[in-house]
Amino acid sequence: MRPRWIETARRALLLAVVAACLAAAWWSGLGEWLSLTRLKASQAELVAWHQRQPMLSVGAYMAVYVASAALSLPWATALTLAGAAVFGFWTALWSTSLSSTLGATLAFLGARYVFRDAVRGRFGHRLARIDEGLARDGAFYLFGLRLVPAFPFFLVNLLMGLTAMPVRTYFWVSLVGMLPGTAVYVNAGRELGAVASPGDVLSPGLLAAMTLLGVFPLLARRVLERARSRRAEPGSGPAGQTRHDARKENEHDPDHTT
Structure with missing residues:
Protein backbone atom coordinates (compact mmCIF):
# COMPACT_ATOMS: atom_id res chain seq x y z
CA MET A 1 0.00 0.00 0.00
CA PRO A 198 -25.53 31.30 -27.93
CA GLY A 199 -28.72 32.57 -26.34
CA ASP A 200 -30.34 32.75 -29.77
CA VAL A 201 -30.33 28.95 -30.02
CA LEU A 202 -32.47 28.10 -26.99
CA SER A 203 -35.73 30.01 -26.86
CA PRO A 204 -37.61 30.08 -23.53
CA GLY A 205 -40.21 27.69 -24.95
CA LEU A 206 -37.59 25.20 -26.13
CA LEU A 207 -35.76 25.41 -22.81
CA ALA A 208 -38.99 24.75 -20.92
CA ALA A 209 -39.79 21.79 -23.18
CA MET A 210 -36.36 20.23 -22.62
CA THR A 211 -36.69 20.79 -18.86
CA LEU A 212 -39.99 18.91 -18.86
CA LEU A 213 -38.33 16.20 -20.95
CA GLY A 214 -35.64 15.91 -18.29
CA VAL A 215 -38.17 15.58 -15.48
CA PHE A 216 -40.21 12.94 -17.33
CA PRO A 217 -37.90 9.93 -16.64
CA LEU A 218 -38.07 10.61 -12.89
CA LEU A 219 -41.85 10.96 -12.91
CA ALA A 220 -42.22 7.78 -14.96
CA ARG A 221 -39.96 5.95 -12.51
CA ARG A 222 -42.05 7.08 -9.54
CA VAL A 223 -45.31 6.08 -11.20
CA LEU A 224 -43.96 2.60 -11.98
CA GLU A 225 -42.65 2.16 -8.44
CA ARG A 226 -45.99 3.20 -6.95
CA ALA A 227 -47.87 0.82 -9.23
CA ARG A 228 -45.58 -2.06 -8.26
CA SER A 229 -45.91 -1.32 -4.55
CA ARG A 230 -49.69 -1.28 -4.82
CA ARG A 231 -49.70 -4.64 -6.57
CA ALA A 232 -47.46 -6.04 -3.85
CA GLU A 233 -49.66 -4.85 -0.98
CA PRO A 234 -51.81 -7.51 0.79
CA GLY A 235 -55.39 -7.35 -0.36
CA SER A 236 -54.51 -5.78 -3.70
CA GLY A 237 -54.87 -7.45 -7.07
CA PRO A 238 -57.24 -10.26 -8.12
CA ALA A 239 -56.22 -12.66 -5.34
CA GLY A 240 -56.59 -10.02 -2.67
CA GLN A 241 -59.96 -8.96 -4.06
CA THR A 242 -61.17 -12.58 -4.00
CA ARG A 243 -60.21 -12.93 -0.33
CA HIS A 244 -61.90 -9.63 0.45
CA ASP A 245 -65.14 -10.74 -1.28
CA ALA A 246 -65.08 -14.08 0.56
CA ARG A 247 -64.80 -12.31 3.90
CA LYS A 248 -67.76 -10.08 3.03
CA GLU A 249 -69.89 -13.13 2.06
CA ASN A 250 -69.02 -14.88 5.33
CA GLU A 251 -69.98 -11.81 7.31
CA HIS A 252 -73.47 -11.79 5.75
CA ASP A 253 -74.00 -15.58 5.83
CA PRO A 254 -76.29 -16.42 8.83
CA ASP A 255 -75.22 -20.09 8.78
CA HIS A 256 -71.53 -19.20 8.96
CA THR A 257 -69.90 -19.70 12.35
CA THR A 258 -66.43 -18.75 13.36
Missing part, protein backbone atom coordinates in the same frame (compact mmCIF):
# COMPACT_ATOMS: atom_id res chain seq x y z
CA ARG A 2 1.39 3.41 -1.00
CA PRO A 3 2.16 5.95 1.72
CA ARG A 4 -0.51 8.59 2.12
CA TRP A 5 1.84 11.42 1.17
CA ILE A 6 2.37 9.91 -2.27
CA GLU A 7 -1.35 10.00 -3.03
CA THR A 8 -1.53 13.56 -1.71
CA ALA A 9 1.40 14.57 -3.91
CA ARG A 10 -0.20 12.98 -6.97
CA ARG A 11 -3.45 14.83 -6.37
CA ALA A 12 -1.58 18.09 -5.90
CA LEU A 13 0.33 17.47 -9.13
CA LEU A 14 -2.91 16.84 -11.02
CA LEU A 15 -4.40 20.08 -9.69
CA ALA A 16 -1.21 21.92 -10.67
CA VAL A 17 -1.40 20.55 -14.22
CA VAL A 18 -5.05 21.59 -14.53
CA ALA A 19 -4.24 25.06 -13.19
CA ALA A 20 -1.34 25.37 -15.64
CA CYS A 21 -3.58 24.38 -18.56
CA LEU A 22 -6.19 26.94 -17.54
CA ALA A 23 -3.54 29.65 -17.20
CA ALA A 24 -2.04 28.77 -20.58
CA ALA A 25 -5.45 28.91 -22.24
CA TRP A 26 -6.11 32.29 -20.66
CA TRP A 27 -2.78 33.92 -21.49
CA SER A 28 -2.56 32.49 -25.02
CA GLY A 29 -5.75 34.22 -26.10
CA LEU A 30 -7.26 30.88 -27.11
CA GLY A 31 -10.61 31.94 -25.70
CA GLU A 32 -10.73 34.93 -28.04
CA TRP A 33 -9.84 32.77 -31.03
CA LEU A 34 -12.57 30.28 -30.10
CA SER A 35 -15.20 32.97 -29.58
CA LEU A 36 -18.34 32.83 -31.67
CA THR A 37 -17.46 36.08 -33.46
CA ARG A 38 -13.99 34.85 -34.46
CA LEU A 39 -15.24 31.44 -35.57
CA LYS A 40 -17.94 33.05 -37.73
CA ALA A 41 -15.32 35.27 -39.37
CA SER A 42 -13.09 32.24 -40.05
CA GLN A 43 -15.86 29.97 -41.35
CA ALA A 44 -14.75 30.03 -45.00
CA GLU A 45 -11.15 29.19 -44.08
CA LEU A 46 -12.23 26.38 -41.78
CA VAL A 47 -14.51 24.88 -44.43
CA ALA A 48 -11.67 24.97 -46.97
CA TRP A 49 -9.32 23.28 -44.48
CA HIS A 50 -11.89 20.57 -43.77
CA GLN A 51 -12.29 19.91 -47.49
CA ARG A 52 -8.51 19.49 -47.84
CA GLN A 53 -7.94 17.52 -44.62
CA PRO A 54 -11.26 16.03 -43.43
CA MET A 55 -9.84 13.53 -40.92
CA LEU A 56 -7.27 15.95 -39.49
CA SER A 57 -9.82 18.75 -39.09
CA VAL A 58 -12.34 16.52 -37.31
CA GLY A 59 -9.60 15.05 -35.11
CA ALA A 60 -8.34 18.51 -34.14
CA TYR A 61 -11.88 19.65 -33.41
CA MET A 62 -12.51 16.66 -31.16
CA ALA A 63 -9.20 17.12 -29.31
CA VAL A 64 -9.96 20.78 -28.57
CA TYR A 65 -13.53 19.90 -27.56
CA VAL A 66 -12.49 17.09 -25.20
CA ALA A 67 -9.93 19.34 -23.51
CA SER A 68 -12.42 22.19 -23.21
CA ALA A 69 -15.09 19.93 -21.72
CA ALA A 70 -12.67 18.23 -19.34
CA LEU A 71 -11.40 21.59 -18.05
CA SER A 72 -14.92 23.11 -18.04
CA LEU A 73 -13.86 25.96 -20.35
CA PRO A 74 -16.73 28.12 -21.65
CA TRP A 75 -16.28 27.42 -25.35
CA ALA A 76 -18.45 24.38 -25.89
CA THR A 77 -21.41 26.22 -27.41
CA ALA A 78 -19.30 28.20 -29.87
CA LEU A 79 -17.38 25.06 -30.84
CA THR A 80 -20.59 23.12 -31.42
CA LEU A 81 -22.07 25.82 -33.64
CA ALA A 82 -18.83 26.16 -35.61
CA GLY A 83 -18.47 22.39 -35.96
CA ALA A 84 -21.91 22.16 -37.54
CA ALA A 85 -21.15 25.02 -39.93
CA VAL A 86 -17.90 23.38 -41.05
CA PHE A 87 -18.66 19.64 -40.97
CA GLY A 88 -22.40 19.45 -41.59
CA PHE A 89 -25.07 18.03 -39.33
CA TRP A 90 -24.22 14.33 -38.98
CA THR A 91 -20.44 14.59 -38.70
CA ALA A 92 -20.79 17.44 -36.21
CA LEU A 93 -23.41 15.52 -34.22
CA TRP A 94 -21.40 12.35 -33.64
CA SER A 95 -18.05 14.10 -33.14
CA THR A 96 -19.50 16.66 -30.73
CA SER A 97 -21.51 14.07 -28.78
CA LEU A 98 -18.53 11.77 -28.38
CA SER A 99 -16.14 14.61 -27.51
CA SER A 100 -18.42 16.22 -24.93
CA THR A 101 -19.05 12.84 -23.28
CA LEU A 102 -15.34 11.98 -23.17
CA GLY A 103 -14.57 15.39 -21.69
CA ALA A 104 -17.35 15.02 -19.12
CA THR A 105 -16.06 11.57 -18.14
CA LEU A 106 -12.52 12.91 -17.68
CA ALA A 107 -13.85 15.69 -15.45
CA PHE A 108 -15.92 13.09 -13.56
CA LEU A 109 -12.84 10.93 -12.98
CA GLY A 110 -10.75 13.95 -11.98
CA ALA A 111 -13.30 15.01 -9.38
CA ARG A 112 -13.48 11.46 -8.06
CA TYR A 113 -9.71 11.08 -7.81
CA VAL A 114 -8.92 14.50 -6.33
CA PHE A 115 -11.86 15.29 -4.06
CA ARG A 116 -13.79 12.13 -3.21
CA ASP A 117 -11.64 10.83 -0.35
CA ALA A 118 -11.53 14.23 1.35
CA VAL A 119 -15.28 14.72 1.00
CA ARG A 120 -16.00 11.18 2.19
CA GLY A 121 -13.78 11.70 5.21
CA ARG A 122 -15.93 14.63 6.29
CA PHE A 123 -19.38 13.72 4.97
CA GLY A 124 -19.11 9.94 4.64
CA HIS A 125 -22.41 9.14 6.38
CA ARG A 126 -24.32 11.55 4.16
CA LEU A 127 -22.64 10.32 0.99
CA ALA A 128 -23.51 6.74 1.94
CA ARG A 129 -27.21 7.61 1.84
CA ILE A 130 -26.76 9.45 -1.45
CA ASP A 131 -24.94 6.44 -2.91
CA GLU A 132 -27.82 4.19 -1.88
CA GLY A 133 -30.27 6.43 -3.70
CA LEU A 134 -28.06 6.66 -6.77
CA ALA A 135 -27.66 2.90 -6.86
CA ARG A 136 -31.43 2.72 -7.28
CA ASP A 137 -32.24 5.84 -9.33
CA GLY A 138 -28.85 7.28 -10.31
CA ALA A 139 -29.13 6.67 -14.04
CA PHE A 140 -32.57 8.30 -14.12
CA TYR A 141 -31.36 11.36 -12.19
CA LEU A 142 -28.29 11.76 -14.40
CA PHE A 143 -30.37 11.32 -17.54
CA GLY A 144 -32.76 14.03 -16.37
CA LEU A 145 -29.92 16.42 -15.53
CA ARG A 146 -28.26 15.87 -18.90
CA LEU A 147 -31.48 16.63 -20.75
CA VAL A 148 -31.75 20.07 -19.11
CA PRO A 149 -29.25 22.46 -20.79
CA ALA A 150 -29.73 25.07 -18.04
CA PHE A 151 -28.09 22.81 -15.44
CA PRO A 152 -24.32 23.59 -15.30
CA PHE A 153 -22.27 21.01 -17.19
CA PHE A 154 -19.27 21.19 -14.85
CA LEU A 155 -21.41 20.89 -11.73
CA VAL A 156 -22.92 17.57 -12.87
CA ASN A 157 -19.42 16.21 -13.51
CA LEU A 158 -18.17 17.37 -10.11
CA LEU A 159 -21.10 16.13 -8.04
CA MET A 160 -21.39 12.77 -9.76
CA GLY A 161 -17.65 12.26 -9.39
CA LEU A 162 -18.13 12.30 -5.62
CA THR A 163 -20.58 9.40 -5.75
CA ALA A 164 -20.07 5.69 -6.36
CA MET A 165 -21.69 5.72 -9.82
CA PRO A 166 -19.84 3.35 -12.21
CA VAL A 167 -17.82 5.09 -14.93
CA ARG A 168 -19.48 3.03 -17.66
CA THR A 169 -22.96 4.07 -16.50
CA TYR A 170 -21.89 7.70 -16.34
CA PHE A 171 -20.47 7.62 -19.87
CA TRP A 172 -23.42 6.01 -21.62
CA VAL A 173 -26.16 7.87 -19.76
CA SER A 174 -24.35 11.17 -20.40
CA LEU A 175 -23.93 10.33 -24.08
CA VAL A 176 -27.63 9.60 -24.58
CA GLY A 177 -28.87 12.33 -22.25
CA MET A 178 -26.87 15.13 -23.90
CA LEU A 179 -27.74 14.03 -27.44
CA PRO A 180 -31.03 16.00 -27.82
CA GLY A 181 -29.44 19.26 -26.64
CA THR A 182 -26.42 18.69 -28.86
CA ALA A 183 -28.70 18.08 -31.84
CA VAL A 184 -30.46 21.41 -31.20
CA TYR A 185 -27.18 23.34 -31.23
CA VAL A 186 -25.80 21.44 -34.21
CA ASN A 187 -28.95 22.12 -36.19
CA ALA A 188 -28.69 25.84 -35.34
CA GLY A 189 -25.02 25.85 -36.28
CA ARG A 190 -25.81 24.98 -39.89
CA GLU A 191 -26.95 28.60 -40.19
CA LEU A 192 -24.05 30.04 -38.20
CA GLY A 193 -24.32 33.48 -39.78
CA ALA A 194 -27.81 33.94 -38.33
CA VAL A 195 -26.70 33.18 -34.76
CA ALA A 196 -25.61 36.36 -32.97
CA SER A 197 -25.11 34.74 -29.56
